[in-house]
Amino acid sequence: xxxxxxxxxxxxSNCDHDAYHVIxxxxxxxxxxxxxxxxxxxxxxxxxxxxxxxxGDYLRAGALAQFxxxxxxxxxxxxxxxxxxxxxxxxxxxxxxxxLPGALIRNENLHxxxxxxNIKVENPNTPFTTELSVNEVLSIPIAHAEGNYVCDDATYxxxxxxxxxxxxxxxASGEVTSEANPNGSRANIAGICNFGGNxxxxxxxxxxxxxxxxxxxxxxxxxRSLTNAIAKSE
Amino acid sequence: xxxxxxxxxxxxxxxxxxxxxxxxxxxIMGREPSLTELGIFSVMWSEHCSYKSSRVHLGxxxxxxxxxxxxxxxxAGVVDIGDDWCVAFKVESHNHPSFIExxxxxxxxxxxxxxxxxxxxxxxxxxxxxxxxxxxxxxxHGNRNSSILKGCVDGIAHYGxxxxxxxxxxxxxFDESYSLNPLVNAFALGIVxxxxxxxxxxxxxxxxxxxxxxxxxxxxxxxATMASAEFDEEALEKRPTVQVGDPFLxxxxxxxxxxxxxxxxxxxxxDMGAAGLTSSSVEMAARAGTGLELDLTxxxxxETGMTAYEMLLSExxxxxxIVAHKGREKQxxxxxxxxxxxxxxxxxxVEGNRLKVFHNGELMxxxxxxxxxxxAPKYNRPMDGSKFKAQAAKIxxxxxxxxTEDRGEALKMLLASxxxxxxxxVYQQYDHMVRTNTAILPGADAAVVRVxxxxxxxxxxxxxxxxxxAINPKEGAKLLVAESARNNVCVGGKPIAVxxxxxxxxxxxxxxxxxxxxxxxxxxxxCEAFETPIVSGNVSFYNETEGRGILxxxxxxxxxxxEDARKIITSGFKAEGDLIAVLGETKNDLAASEYAQVVLGxxxxxxxxxxxxxxxxxxxxxxxxxxxxxxxxxxxIDSAHDPSEGGLAVAIAESCFSSxxxxxxxxxxxxxxxxLSAETILFGESPSRIVVSFSADKLERISAIAxxxxxxxxxxGKVSGENLSIKINGxxxLSAxxxxxxNLWATSLENKLEK
Numbered sequence: 011x012x013x014x015x016x017x018x019x020x021x022x023s024n025c026d027h028d029a030y031h032v033i034x035x036x037x038x039x040x041x042x043x044x045x046x047x048x049x050x051x052x053x054x055x056x057x058x059x060x061x062x063x064x065x066g067d068y069l070r071a072g073a074l075a076q077f078x079x080x081x082x083x084x085x086x087x088x089x090x091x092x093x094x095x096x097x098x099x100x101x102x103x104x105x106x107x108x109x110l111p112g113a114l115i116r117n118e119n120l121h122x123x124x125x126x127x128n129i130k131v132e133n134p135n136t137p138f139t140t141e142l143s144v145n146e147v148l149s150i151p152i153a154h155a156e157g158n159y160v161c162d163d164a165t166y167x168x169x170x171x172x173x174x175x176x177x178x179x180x181x182a183s184g185e186v187t188s189e190a191n192p193n194g195s196r197a198n199i200a201g202i203c204n205f206g207g208n209x210x211x212x213x214x215x216x217x218x219x220x221x222x223x224x225x226x227x228x229x230x231x232x233x234r235s236l237t238n239a240i241a242k243s244e
Numbered sequence: 245x246x247x248x249x250x251x252x253x254x255x256x257x258x259x260x261x262x263x264x265x266x267x268x269x270x271x272i273m274g275r276e277p278s279l280t281e282l283g284i285f286s287v288m289w290s291e292h293c294s295y296k297s298s299r300v301h302l303g304x305x306x307x308x309x310x311x312x313x314x315x316x317x318x319x320a321g322v323v324d325i326g327d328d329w330c331v332a333f334k335v336e337s338h339n340h341p342s343f344i345e346x347x348x349x350x351x352x353x354x355x356x357x358x359x360x361x362x363x364x365x366x367x368x369x370x371x372x373x374x375x376x377x378x379x380x381x382x383x384x385h386g387n388r389n390s391s392i393l394k395g396c397v398d399g400i401a402h403y404g405x406x407x408x409x410x411x412x413x414x415x416x417x418f419d420e421s422y423s424l425n426p427l428v429n430a431f432a433l434g435i436v437x438x439x440x441x442x443x444x445x446x447x448x449x450x451x452x453x454x455x456x457x458x459x460x461x462x463x464x465x466x467x468a469t470m471a472s473a474e475f476d477e478e479a480l481e482k483r484p485t486v487q488v489g490d491p492f493l494x495x496x497x498x499x500x501x502x503x504x505x506x507x508x509x510x511x512x513x514x515d516m517g518a519a520g521l522t523s524s525s526v527e528m529a530a531r532a533g534t535g536l537e538l539d540l541t542x543x544x545x546x547e548t549g550m551t552a553y554e555m556l557l558s559e560x561x562x563x564x565x566i567v568a569h570k571g572r573e574k575q576x577x578x579x580x581x582x583x584x585x586x587x588x589x590x591x592x593x594v595e596g597n598r599l600k601v602f603h604n605g606e607l608m609x610x611x612x613x614x615x616x617x618x619x620a621p622k623y624n625r626p627m628d629g630s631k632f633k634a635q636a637a638k639i640x641x642x643x644x645x646x647x648t649e650d651r652g653e654a655l656k657m658l659l660a661s662x663x664x665x666x667x668x669x670v671y672q673q674y675d676h677m678v679r680t681n682t683a684i685l686p687g688a689d690a691a692v693v694r695v696x697x698x699x700x701x702x703x704x705x706x707x708x709x710x711x712x713x714a715i716n717p718k719e720g721a722k723l724l725v726a727e728s729a730r731n732n733v734c735v736g737g738k739p740i741a742v743x744x745x746x747x748x749x750x751x752x753x754x755x756x757x758x759x760x761x762x763x764x765x766x767x768x769x770x771c772e773a774f775e776t777p778i779v780s781g782n783v784s785f786y787n788e789t790e791g792r793g794i795l796x797x798x799x800x801x802x803x804x805x806x807e808d809a810r811k812i813i814t815s816g817f818k819a820e821g822d823l824i825a826v827l828g829e830t831k832n833d834l835a836a837s838e839y840a841q842v843v844l845g846x847x848x849x850x851x852x853x854x855x856x857x858x859x860x861x862x863x864x865x866x867x868x869x870x871x872x873x874x875x876x877x878x879x880x881i882d883s884a885h886d887p888s889e890g891g892l893a894v895a896i897a898e899s900c901f902s903s904x905x906x907x908x909x910x911x912x913x914x915x916x917x918x919x920l921s922a923e924t925i926l927f928g929e930s931p932s933r934i935v936v937s938f939s940a941d942k943l944e945r946i947s948a949i950a951x952x953x954x955x956x957x958x959x960x961g962k963v964s965g966e967n968l969s970i971k972i973n974g975x976x977x978l979s980a981x982x983x984x985x986x987n988l989w990a991t992s993l994e995n996k997l998e999k
Binding site: 022027125126149221 | 401405406407408490491492493495496583584671672673674675676677678679680682683685694696809812904905
């Protein structure tokens with residue numbers, strides 16, 4: 011099967027190399043860095059918007075990156091039903107760009123937080139989660155200062171109704187508790203998808219959880235789901 | 245020669261010159277200097293840049309070894325790790341700015357050390373920090389100490405996280421001597437191919453000189469001079485001398501520099517750190533034996549009306565000076581423009597030895613670079629160790645009444661004490677996993693990052709021990725180097741090289757200078773024993789406020805090599821039923837311990853008066869370390885942990901605690917040492933010991949290896965249940981649920997800081 015991933019590089023992206031490494035080394039698929047001024051995405055099957063501090067996260071995390079030339083192309087790419095995967099800063103950018111609903115604000119305790127946390131699979135039927143089962147608990151690290159997901163009630167209800175909540179923070183046994191919520195996110199939301207399911211954003215870093223050496227390889231099934239989805243859609 | 249009014253004695257004094265030093269300036273120049281030239285000499289001859297009080301001693305440090313590719317003298321030291329890959333690393337202090345403005349002071353400390361590393365062509369893959377503060381519960385300064393700590397941690401997180409380097413380890417330590425005198429020592433390590441190392445040399449007459457990166461502003465003028473004096477009540481008025489950092493710009497600068505280096509267009513490169521444009525141009529020319537001509541009119545500026553003096557002395561961050569191969573400057577400019585950064589040709593390399601600086605068509609400075617560096621003042625300052633030798637006022641610790649007779653309670657007090665409790669409140673604010681190499685999470689004996697390009701991993705730790713150094717600077721330094729090596733060994737790393745940061749009070753005080761010299765001797769002896777040369781470092785003097793100095797605090801950054809990343813081990817016990825053993829021997833070393841302070845209530849001054857540090861035998865230390873490495877190499881042990889502050893009891897408790905993918909486990913321990921008190925056995929801080937655990941079927945092979953190495957080895961118990969129970973000479977000494985111990989240890993610092 012022939013597929014190609016692209017990892018967008020904004021000025022200030024810093025998990026671009028990590029995403030690239032996982033795709034090339036652990037997923038074993040061709041992957042390119044895509045400079046933020048590039049606008050032709052026609053050769054790609056999936057675009058990863060990686061973590062980092064695009065444009066220094068000045069003004070607001072993700073607020074400036076949405077205006078980069080590549081983002082117009084990412085919107086068109088998503089509109090064609092192709093796969094867009096935002097991780098951490100990428101999730102923030104997708105929300106700012108309007109590709110995902112809601113917003114990510116400062117963590118409740120106002121600190122940057124980096125640690126391994128647990129998330130629970132709420133929807134195993136998205137292109138990013140087919141290799142997972144419902145309620146499965148994954149150990150995946152977070153590293154952010156602005157991961158506190160907020161949205162209004164109407165948005166939240168529609169997320170619920172359409173099964174757009176993909177991951178929630180939970181404890182080791184899968185209980186969704188306030189103690190297990192690392193940043194104050196509404197209803198422990200850790201990741202959501204768009205209505206079509208082809209655009210996903212999540213604060214935890216699955217690319218940091220693809221090897222035993224790093225303490226977890228629970229992230230691999232997310233990437234494996236995505237490659238399966240691409241293979242099927244071809 | 246332009247500008248200027250005549251140089252008055254007041255101006256000479258304001259620039260920190262002694263009469264003799266100014267005489268030397270006149271002699272070198274053969275005339276009265278211009279104000280701009282006076283400024284150049286002032287920063288270049290500051291303690292911070294010239295090492296004028298320390299150079300005479302630093303020469304004694306061992307700096308060569310078969311792995312050393314770049315010894316001290318460049319922006320960072322470079323060491324061979326095999327397969328044509330090298331690591332570049334250095335530690336540097338940012339103590340003074342971090343006191344004046346903790347957030348920016350600490351942030352720019354991180355920024356500066358990262359630039360030092362990527363200037364060498366190395367991509368930074370790990371950072372660490374050694375932080376020292378006054379006690380949080382200090383009656384007078386507690387709130388201030390707490391706000392300095394929070395500011396520094398915030399600043400480090402702000403800079404390192406956005407830049408994208410994992411902050412993988414370090415230490416946080418409290419003592420009253422660091423009240424109003426915080427120490428912030430920042431370490432960074434990068435990897436570089438052996439044939440792609442860059443140097444800060446202005447080679448090639450006719451080559452263009454480019455200014456790249458952020459624009460120059462008026463921030464940080466005379467920062468280096470500020471860092472070369474003690475503080476008084478007016479310290480906060482020095483706030484404008486602290487620079488302001490922008491990690492986003494630095495990240496762009498990193499990527500642009502590495503891309504420009506790969507293009508082959510760069511002949512030499514140097515970051516503008518302390519003393520900015522002045523020191524970068526002078527040092528690059530001096531190293532190459534060339535001259536430079538610079539036109540400041542061309543320098544990108546973010547303020548108007550800046551004088552030549554201000555531009556030369558500005559310490560604006562995120563800037564570099566690049567010497568390009570002639571004709572290839574356009575290529576460099578294009579790469580930097582791609583990253584939205586300024587890159588401007590501001591001068592050229594010329595024959596001779598003079599730095600000529602023009603501004604608006606006028607020659608503002610014309611000085612011989614070699615004289616500025618080679619003829620910088622060098623002092624062999626008076627030394628006096630009599631105060632140390634006169635310590636006779638011994639306090640018998642046996643006579644001190646402990647705050648608790650209950651040893652379980654004593655263990656809990658220690659685990660909850662600021663110097664032993666978990667520092668997770670600090671390190672969870674740092675992104676310690678970006679770049680996906682972090683094989684051991686922060687809080688361990690040493691940090692480990694694997695090197696993706698090889699099958700190797702690098703271990704590293706950053707340690708200081710001001711108390712031991714204050715009691716006996718030479719033995720303290722040996723103990724420190726030994727512990728740093730041991731920390732690397734405990735994760736499977738063979739120590740290969742060292743960077744150091746020597747934090748001291750005023751060198752003009754003979755007792756300080758004596759302890760500095762003794763420290764150098766101690767580091768030398770220990771580094772020679774472990775065959776770990778010093779490849780980079782820095783000296784920070786004048787760490788005193790209102791006449792009170794810090795404890796002499798050398799910081800050792802030791803780097804180790806793990807040939808096979810599968811052989812990394814961690815400190816936690818792994819399985820019920822595993823045996824627990826100690827390599828090394830426990831001796832009568834309670835006098836300078838955390839127990840003496842936390843449970844017996846001795847002040848640091850009393851410890852110093854006592855004059856006793858643990859005894860260290862470097863031969864035994866090497867034996868213990870070699871034995872441990874051999875056990876790891878043969879896949880025989882599953883955990884290793886170095887008992888340091890709090891002794892064996894604390895080390896065993898820490899090994900019981902939970903970690904990622906491992907739940908907490910209990911232990912049943914029986915210790916036998918007829919000649920020592922129970923407290924000494926539990927809480928004494930004898931060096932040269934490692935607590936290991938392994939499955940019982942490995943015991944025979946392990947004993948045999950210990951015996952072959954002539955290494956003291958004793959099985960002391962087994963992993964069992966949910967309690968930590970320790971018997972001493974057959975009698976129950978303590979027993980407590982591990983969950984309770986872990987909770988105390990894990991939460992006590994954050995409870996103090998988040999109250």
